[in-house]
Amino acid sequence: MKTPIQKILFGSPGTGKSYRIDREIVPIDLRIKSPENVIKTVFHPEYTYGDFMGKLVPITISKKVEYNFYEGHFLKALAQSYKNLLSHQEGEEVKNVALVIDEINRGNSSAIFGTVFQLLDRAENGWSDYGINVSDLELRKIVDLIGFEEAGTEKSGEGQIPTYKYEGKGQAKTLEKHQDLLSKINIEIQNNKIIGSCIRIPPNLSILATMNTSDNSIYFMDSAFKRRWEWEFVNWDKSKPLAATYGTAGIVDKDEWEELIKKLNSFIKSHHTSIRGIEDKQIGYYFIKQPVTAEQIQNKLMFFLWDSVFNRDKKPLVDLLKVTRDELVTFGDFTKLHNEFIANIMNLNV
The missing domain is CATH 3.40.50.300 (P-loop containing nucleotide triphosphate hydrolases)
Structure with missing residues (x-):
């Protein structure tokens, strides 16, 4: 890790x-x-x-019902x-x-x-390529779990804004005034609210x-x-996975990858009668990010073909690999033939 x-x-x-x-x-x-x-x-x-992100849960304290936000x-x-x-x-x-x-x-x-x-x-x-905004409840729970503690309030044009101490130290400040610390984790605060796609x-x-x-x-x-x-x-x-006979030291270069995708999409289109929703079954160049490895092709790409593209009809794969249907029953059978599969795809005339 x-x-x-x-x-x-x-x-x-x-x-x-x-x-x-x-x-x-x-x-x-x-x-x-x-x-x-x-x-x-x-x-x-x-x-x-x-359950995954967090939710408000009612709790009875001294015969009064309160709602607390519990993190997912x-x-x-x-x-x-x-x-x-x-x-x-x-x-x-x-x-x-x-x-x-x-x-x-x-x-x-x-x-x-x-x-x-x-x-x-x-x-x-x-880091994530793209960020998302979260609610004020989720933001408060995040800063609480990080180590910020509410220590009072401060007047502003919008009323009373909560102030925080980080790990119980220093002067109590609004989250906006803790920006030097929060910027280290790509969180931007303005007027006590998250701005931009910062989570x-x-x-x-x-x-x-x-x-x-x-x-x-x-x-x-x-x-x-x-x-x-x-x-x-x-x-x-x-x-153990069979060693790849394509690529150099397990890495497939950019040109070879693009050629593989081009021929693979042509192979998929040629069998459109066996595939439901052909538009979503085409594969983009960024399906696997560079550098593309043989291991990723064997696991990620071939499982997508097996489980999503040809999930209804395996005959196109059987014909391409020149095996019998009994020799291609499970994904384990398919992944063991990854060298033959890539070689046969690359040898197709497009």
Whole structure:
């Protein structure tokens, strides 16, 4: 986790996907020494955006009903990663945070992520490419979790504005006057309100998820959502991926990648009668960001072809690979033929 990971591990039930995340991907110093930096949840049909981001919950105190805003799993992980960025000392490594989502396809991911979906595109520096605005309630909960404490109010043209101390130190100031600190986590405040699209996932926050390759009780995950993740197939027989015979040292150069996409889209169009919704099944050059690796092609691209493009009819893949239908039953069978698949696509006459 030297760089942010945003990955879905998928495969048959019982293949050790959750175990791999817990014991191999998430470092032991996060699990054991600083468990507050590992936030876990499980998606299910009743899980909502409120559970993920935060929601108002009524509570009875002294026979009076009050409403408190409780942070969801994502907001908690986001605030913890911000807190680590602000509190780390010069020369030390910033502490990472891992948000782990088990069974990501057993909940309605599009509804659960909501506007957070926009944050999943990451720039080279690890921050979200694009930001989103949040409500005042969500902002107050974020700054509270970071370490800001309300210490009173200050008069302004808009009335009384709350003032805060950071970690209980210094003079109480409005959030706008804490801008030197908040700018370190890309939050801009003006007139005590967020301005611009300023909430972004920072580079020290990784999101890891698991899902079964096929399940009768899953929700549909659209192509735009899938594109924003890296994918890793975990086979039942624990076999290692076959080494790629294309690319150099596992890297596919830009020209070769663009040629592959051009020929792949032609192959997809030539089988439009087997595909529902052909427009959304075309693949853009940024489906995988540069540098493109053979591993990404084998997992992310080929799973998209298997699960989304040719999910109804595998005959085009069978014909291209010159195998029998019995030799291409599972995605595990398909991924083992990735070298032949890429070679045959590149040899097509377009």
